[in-house]
Amino acid sequence: MILLDIRNLTLEIESNGVLVKALDKVSLSICEKEIRALVGESGSGKSLIVRAISGSLPPQWIITADRLTWRGQNLLKMSKSERQKIMRRDIAVIFQDPQAALDPSVKLGAQFRESIPNEFINSRWWWQQRAEQNRIAWAQLTRVGIKDVKKCLNSYVHELPDDVCQKFMIAMALVSQPTLLIADDPTRGMETSTKRQIMSLCKNLNRHSDLSILFVSHDLLAISSIAHTITVLYSGQTVEDGPFDSVRRKPFHPYSKALLDSAPSFRPELQPKSPLTALKGTIPTLQHLPIGCRLGPRCPRAQKECVNTPVPRTIHKRQYRCHFPLHIDADENLDGKYEGIDV
């Protein structure tokens, strides 16, 4: 069953008096028990998608979508309190900088108690409630692998190392027993060993608690160990979408290929000391977005047609937006006869 369904999400931001489409017709969906990776360079709008889902965008930004639904309920149309309820119970978000995402002046214990839904507390008197809340906190924190729980609950954010804070964030996110966890680049800037801990924690949660995860990152290597499906984002446009292994083996979109090529560990055939390939230029700024396919000016396969925005095309659970895809003969694809790809 599809939990979160986003179809043609467009976000317009006013910049120097002009409306700019920071997100242009982004589509994304997450099914139950799925780990979906959302990949893109920094500045491609990953965090904006997360904020659009969680509803914490500034009110002056214009957000439109054909569909932005949670279990079939339209998130854009519902009232503030209904949306808060969904965010409180069903969707949980963890952020890339745990130190900044926790209040520096409140002890972590108090912040944890605050995010326990009231329904979980059955006691009548506040001291009993408090004890119950503490029990839940202990259980959760132990579950995510924090060793000194007591110290953690009695500390302020700045007194703890980054990885403990991130685990704490995860525990806090999970306390409401959500169905979907949105992880916004949770391993950025972490050491490899801590990174691995966080990744395996996510993986275990998915396996044992049937948690769906939207994993936002630019770290392909980390994603490759957990993701089932992948969505590639470039400059506010979704360029490709599909099962991870299939995309990895045969990317359709030139950008996906460039992205995969930039990670040497995905290319066993790569000879030592051979140059790494990369696309020329940099991701365009919001003020200078190209028309049509936004990769156009940098794309090695670009042709005249690329000034028109390509429509999404689907084959075999995979979706891409490109006029001249790789690994597919365009004509065959249009005829719908293409079956040569292994999915």
Next chain:
Amino acid sequence: MANKLYNDEQYPSPWGATWREFKQSHIALTGFIILNVFILLGILGPLMTPYEPYAQNFQSILLSPSWENNGTIAHVLGTDAVGRDMLSRILYGIQVTFGASVLLVLGAMVIGVTLGTLAGMNKGVRSSVLNHILDVLMAIPTLLIAIIIVAILGVGLSNAMLAIGLALIPRFVHATRDVVRTEMNKNYIATARLDGASHWHIFYFNILPNLIEHIIVQATLALSIAILDISALGFLNLGAQTLLPELGVMVREGLSTAYIAPWNVLFPGMCIFLLVLSVNIVGDSLRSAIRNRLTH
């Protein structure tokens, strides 16, 4: 070539960017224009005055402003108790009050930035002693410092300037020290140092460009305080003396006839108010322009 694809936009200099943010706001521009008018009046005012500011005219005592029934166009803003022309005195007063404030702020700025840089670039006991003494100095009210200076040196505009200057120095030291401290901890300073740059070189080429903006903002703040304090001391008879057409002094002199000729209190005070307001607007807009530039 391809690298220039998106970067062909001319990136403005920090000052250009700040100015671009600054002029977005109409209020900021209005304040800026008014402040420039005041600067012009301060410089050229004495050339434009219809009368000598000291010229007493017993034929026309306590004349109302020209728009009142018994006012004359010869004295646009009326006259005071000894028949001196209000407009001429105010134009001179702008020169005295504003000029003195600018001078004392510049003086305090030079000393404060020097001390602050020393405190920021040095570490250990020397800078910590300096800091504590400065913190104490900063807590003592300006008026108190002025009273002490006046008690030692006697009254006068220059003594008042000295007192206010002394009270303003710690602000500059604080601001400079904080900026220098944070900049000194950044990696580019370490790079410069590894390249063998001297202290002076680091200060001049690396820190000063980052510092100058903060100092200007601080200077606008200090300027508004200086104008208020100079005129307050003049008003309390602790600063400029009766003969000098200082705006605060003029308010005090107008006080004796305030009931029959309220304009003698109203106009000089209004002038101080507008002066401070324009400085405040420019300072505040500058601060938000810099903030916007940094966040965008």
Next chain:
Amino acid sequence: MLGTLGRYFNLFFITLFILVGLSFVLAFFFPGDPVFNLTGMSLEELPTSAYTKALADERWFVAFWYYVQSLLDGSWGISTITGLDLFAEISTLLPATIELTAYATIVALLVGIPLGFWCGLKHHRKTDYAFMSISMLMSSFPIFWLSLLLILVVSLQLGWLPMSGRLSLLYDIPHYSGFILLDIYVSDHPYRQEALMDALRHMILPTLSVAFLATAVFLRTTRRAVVDVLEQDYIAAAQTRGIPFWKIFLRHIMRNALLAVLPLLAVQVSTLVTNVMIVETITEWPGIGDWLIQAIYERDYSAIRIGMLVVSTVVVFVTLLIECLSKLFDPTQEQFS
């Protein structure tokens, strides 16, 4: 926490020592005889004591030691002009100043901080711009001019409120604490109620003049702090956890914004006291500011010496107290100590 307290105690006593030293040294810088400036009397008039002897022999370091002792004793010397005992003088003057400052601060805090929160929450909307512009206008008023205008309009023109002083001469309230409202309350004056009303009416103008400027500053400071907190990641994070906004406001925004405002209030203390002193001279409020300025007109150096010491001690104490409190309340500040 004890460490922070200890450090601030230390800092206060070192500062106090510097100020006492300064007041001693100033007696030599002021015109006239240092002994006269220190005690208000000439050597011949002084009672014979070890202090007098040290002064007479010009053994200044010993004299300084006795000077500190005499300060602690409460024998602060006499005024060179009036011949009154300075300790008694100041103990009636200082409460009046503190009273005025306190009321003005309370009014300014009660108006400025809630308005600042409101503007911060509504930032970049019309109400915010309106209040920002108004507070900009308010903070540009020269205090003496504002006070004069208020007196001219409210007292002279409209006759609503008394022009100057602290209490009408009709009421003779015995001195008890120096705080007029308290003194009236504990006195057994037959017209206590009327006296209280009269004192309040006298208080309104000076309090409003000082509070007017302070409100503008507090409003701007608070609004900036609130806007800064709202931009923080943890507010957005709390929102994504589905916590209702009023809870976020109470638990996170208010707390962090107030913590940011508190140290900035410490900087305002000296400005506030300067303003109070100026308003005192205009409204003839019998406080230490008015008294000090009279002293400078009359060249009463003994009084200036002690007045400067007392006022700066009080100001430094309050400033350090606020800084210390903000250090104690703000857990993030500890790491920088």
